[in-house]
Amino acid sequence: MSSSNAPASGRDPVPNRIHARPVPRPGRLVAAAVVLVLAAMVANALITNDNFRWDIVWLYLRDVVVLRGVLWTLILTFASMAIAVALAVTLAMMRRSDNPVMRWVSWVYIWFFRGTPIYTQLIFWGLIAVLYPRLSLGIPFGPEFFTFRTDDVITAFWAALLGLALNEAAYLAEIVRAGLTSVDPGQTEAAKALGMKDGKIMRRVVLPQAMRVIVPPTGNETISMLKTTSLVVAVPFTLELTYATSAIGNRNFLPIPLLVIAALWYLLITSILMVGQHYLEQYYGRGFGTVTRRRSGGKGPGGGRQGAIAAAGTVRQDVNREVTP
Template sequence: MTASTSGDGPAGADPVPNRIDARPVPRPGRLVSAVVVLVLAAMALHGLVTNENFRWDIVWLYLRDTTVVRGVGWTLVLTAGAMVVAIALAVTLAVMRRSGNPVMRWTSWFYIWFFRGTPVYTQLVFWGLLSVLYPRLSIGIPFGPEFFVFDTGDLITAFWAAMFGLALNEAAYLAEIVRAGLGSVDPGQSEAAKALGMKDSKILRRIVLPQAMRVIVPPTGNETISMLKTTSLVLAVPFTLELTFVTNSIGNRIFLPIPLLMVAAIWYLFITSILMVGQHYVERYYGRGFGTDHTPRRPRQAAIAAAGTTKEDPFMDVTP
């Protein structure tokens, strides 16, 4: 390292005196590892493209097939519907878990314990057999008169059984995510809001939840992507219009299961990529005011980020 003395006079003088001309430390290991990874990736891609056993002509043909596209649509409907119901139920369970009412608290705990402790496939099987276990459903007074009676098979079709089965299972996992997010908010803010006369429901809606979203959104995005692939288990209901079942049926019919599995994999990768992009923007929205590592920025760090530079003067840093 040498001191830079560029400039012949005041007009060309370096504005920073005694600037150090620092040179980066050579790291040959980075170059070698990058070359190795690129070579392995190229070999894998070459083997994937040139292998005739994948039958890429069949893959391209059925990638746009009407039945397959319809299966993609039903998969998206199942994923979106199940996640909406699961998120609403998860927030309710998380609030119940933090309640001072022991009945609410233990009811939430039992729900989470039961649905997290049993496989989702088993739960879906029971939902599919609901009309056998309970041929009819009624609303009335326990051990008393019935006001409304419904035929279970007509009320809960395969689609609704699949969607609610996925949602009830997912809510148990999301409830713990929401509870962790609510717990990450400083309780002093709730206490201050109560001192101002705000109701608990308004405190939750206006103060706690908006701040907890920074912690809730990333794992919820992962759960959404996981839900997209979990829809392949709704055959247990049975619901036979989703993507995996459709591609497997076509593959078995034409005796070419591998190309149709590739069709399903490509569609899943495409949808997952879109969801990941959406998750990125949602995380960035709720992470405003925080660094990339989700730690609060100090005043000078925020000013530097706003100015578009990454240089910091250690002697000018202001610590609150």
């Protein structure tokens, strides 16, 4: 005889169970269909249009002049960003300084370089030898110790590099300052209570936490710098990618396929930079809502701060295991 507690055959054992069904959303299907149709139209317009001259695109895509332009573009991008980051950290710390002179100098620098167009700045850097034919080191309004010609020191490459780096530092300084401000002041106070020096506090406590805020916009600025290098023709610096492809297009009277080549190379480099930015954000975002897997062979993910603590292996996987009945 079956138990009296067993449910009747064919009946739901849970009384008044709610059988929920997803709300129909026909608008999503319509929107997806419209987007797919538009994407197909764009693809058709690109592939079937003979004016793009895809044969010429493939022919010059690996041309030595184009590859040299890619190399110089990468050099300008990463070198200018390295200088800009170092200068931006200095400017951000000056903005936070108790010294009014430091704060004023930093503010004026950021105000000037953010307030004038980068193209105008590059033109002035290209004309630096006209403005100052000779440069010297010495005492202001006093004797000069070293004198040299500006053309011999600031070539077109260095003018382009300095112009890009000094302009970018003004934007990065505000990003770094925002990141430093995002760190709880209690972190600094606790570190001082332990006897740590200001420099060590900045390196070991503040900056590692601020990087979570600094990295995403800095990655965007790096991608923007990659494309801003196309403006160094104002110096003029004629070895970067845009000028190199434009020169080839002007010589063979086929500007469109050469511009497509430049666009393809920029897209490829930007895609690689975006992947790098993604992993950097994951690295510096550990413990702040990102998903982290346990190192000890765990099969389940742990999220946020608790996931990061579990992944560190410094606590038991189940801290209540010994006291929970």
